Amino acid sequence: xxxxxxEKILAAHSDRDTVHPxxxxxxxxxxxxxxxxxxxxxxxxLRDNGIDEVFDKxxxxxxxxxxxxxxxxASAEQCKxxxxxxxxxxxxxxxxxxxxxxxxxxLPEQGIVLPGDLVLGADSHTCTYGGLGAFSTGVGSTDLxxxxxxxxxxxxxxxxxxxxxxxxxxxxxxxxxxILYIIGQIGVDGALYRxxxxxxxxxxxxxxxxxxxxxxxxxxxxxxNGIIAPDAIxxxxxxxxxxxxxxxxxxxxxxxxxxxxNIDASQIELQVAFPHLPENSxxxxxxxxxxxxxxxxGSCTNGRFEDLEIAASLIKGKKVADGVRMIVIPATPTIxxxxxxxxxxxxxxxxxxxxxxxxxxxxxxxxxxxxxEGEKAVATTNRNFVxxxxxxxxxxxLSGPAVAAASAVAGTISSPHxxx
Amino acid sequence: xxxxxxxxxxxKFGNDVDTDAIIPARYLNTSDPEVLAAHCMEDxxxxxxxxxxxxxxxxxxxxxxxxxxxxxxxxxxxxAGVSCVIAPSFARIFYRNSFNxxxxxFESAQASAxxxxxxxxxVNTATGxxxxxxxxxxxxxxxxxxxxxxxxxxxxxxxxxxxxxxx
Ligand code: SF4
Numbered sequence: 001x002x003x004x005x006x007e008k009i010l011a012a013h014s015d016r017d018t019v020h021p022x023x024x025x026x027x028x029x030x031x032x033x034x035x036x037x038x039x040x041x042x043x044x045x046l047r048d049n050g051i052d053e054v055f056d057k058x059x060x061x062x063x064x065x066x067x068x069x070x071x072x073x074a075s076a077e078q079c080k081x082x083x084x085x086x087x088x089x090x091x092x093x094x095x096x097x098x099x100x101x102x103x104x105x106x107l108p109e110q111g112i113v114l115p116g117d118l119v120l121g122a123d124s125h126t127c128t129y130g131g132l133g134a135f136s137t138g139v140g141s142t143d144l145x146x147x148x149x150x151x152x153x154x155x156x157x158x159x160x161x162x163x164x165x166x167x168x169x170x171x172x173x174x175x176x177x178x179i180l181y182i183i184g185q186i187g188v189d190g191a192l193y194r195x196x197x198x199x200x201x202x203x204x205x206x207x208x209x210x211x212x213x214x215x216x217x218x219x220x221x222x223x224x225n226g227i228i229a230p231d232a233i234x235x236x237x238x239x240x241x242x243x244x245x246x247x248x249x250x251x252x253x254x255x256x257x258x259x260x261x262n263i264d265a266s267q268i269e270l271q272v273a274f275p276h277l278p279e280n281s282x283x284x285x286x287x288x289x290x291x292x293x294x295x296x297x298g299s300c301t302n303g304r305f306e307d308l309e310i311a312a313s314l315i316k317g318k319k320v321a322d323g324v325r326m327i328v329i330p331a332t333p334t335i336x337x338x339x340x341x342x343x344x345x346x347x348x349x350x351x352x353x354x355x356x357x358x359x360x361x362x363x364x365x366x367x368x369x370x371x372x373e374g375e376k377a378v379a380t381t382n383r384n385f386v387x388x389x390x391x392x393x394x395x396x397x398l399s400g401p402a403v404a405a406a407s408a409v410a411g412t413i414s415s416p417h418x419x420x
Numbered sequence: 421x422x423x424x425x426x427x428x429x430x431x432k433f434g435n436d437v438d439t440d441a442i443i444p445a446r447y448l449n450t451s452d453p454e455v456l457a458a459h460c461m462e463d464x465x466x467x468x469x470x471x472x473x474x475x476x477x478x479x480x481x482x483x484x485x486x487x488x489x490x491x492x493x494x495x496x497x498x499x500a501g502v503s504c505v506i507a508p509s510f511a512r513i514f515y516r517n518s519f520n521x522x523x524x525x526f527e528s529a530q531a532s533a534x535x536x537x538x539x540x541x542x543v544n545t546a547t548g549x550x551x552x553x554x555x556x557x558x559x560x561x562x563x564x565x566x567x568x569x570x571x572x573x574x575x576x577x578x579x580x581x582x583x584x585x586x587x
Pocket of ligand 1: 364
């Protein structure tokens, strides 16, 4: 029976030849992930039930990235729960400050997630790893606890939607613009319960950073997972990051989709998603003249080296506009180091930006750049819900790194084309 | 499935109520149910937590609970005393979390379309019948898939997992 890449990964992890959409299966987990917000609840469940070992100490990742470096006493207590658990249960992939980065940038970078894996994460953006050709999906803390105990979890096999993006991208347009455009077309529940499979020549031409950014936002369309079949670019990225063997899956030509959407990617312009939903995406030109108070470049969506590189190339030799605060957050310590070595820090500092240590920080209104009432920000993050970056009366406009950097210089939402 | 009947006032919300509206991230440095309950639905209706009474129900629009994976959202709703949530559709992580934690949720487009805030509702968990006492109407909710019934009857995900593992 023909299957999609998602169905094949689910079948392989439940020792079956085939799976059908709608079926509920029990599948083996290659990695279970938790952070400083979600893991403490899961850890309490294990401890309260007297469970003194996890199913596999090498298949659990704990990343305290949301409110770290500890924002306040309550956050410090939550991080302490992770630290002590990691010690007591001998967890291999626990990341202390200094090694810690934003989870969904960190795990692929460290080779902890590989193509063909099945990853369950107590964080909604766990779907990011679909960029590597893995099946990964977000769950809550109780599911994380169940997976840490048994190494298995239940899944309803999703139906799949196929997005075929062909054509050459316009200058400065990247993965973030493509996914914002798609969400704008289908809405924040346009892929509810379903798998979003991304394919076509425009996807094949994207680097890993853009692919991960696109799958990262599959949840913003309600999807269970986003996925891109591995190719030579994926293999090149994975090479040298892990000794572990992995399996490359791809969809059969006659696999069944409940919707196939063809998109001419060459027509997609730079996008901005207006408050307060990611589906409110429009070409950047329609956001012109909106003045802003803050720009954030970072997060699990666009805090990778390539994103900082785009921002640095646009900011170089220019100044952040008066009245605008620009915050750059390299997503991991490795990216931080690479950006520093590449000279980006000097560019950002001379422009008047501030560089934050790796953290989720302002992305969820946590710390390191929270907005006051009435303030507006352009951010390369993934959500612009009411109050997401601070006061319920503040506003977030989502964009890729090019629009964010151009807007920081202009002081109003701008296209990089206006800058040069 | 054993039968429970909930009766309470409806609190109506719109489409795409996200987890930041249910419990804003600024309160996630704790998982204490009492603290979370005090801020439940704060960014959608600041009065909600002080005015909700035990047994009341949340009736949302489509895609209820979209956004983050935080279990703090169903915890906050449950701790606020809400007996169940009714919506035409739920975001998938919220759906999963609610079952795992024992917050009953019902999919009914009809109930969501017809109900307004303040209506008195009665929900039968076994039959999925929702009665709107104020309006004298009756709506149907989708029955739970058999696996979900098994989960609920086991007492939630963790007892289910422990039983499967013979622990
Ligand atoms: S960067 Fe933002 S979206 Fe990503 S994991 Fe952190 S809080 Fe969540």
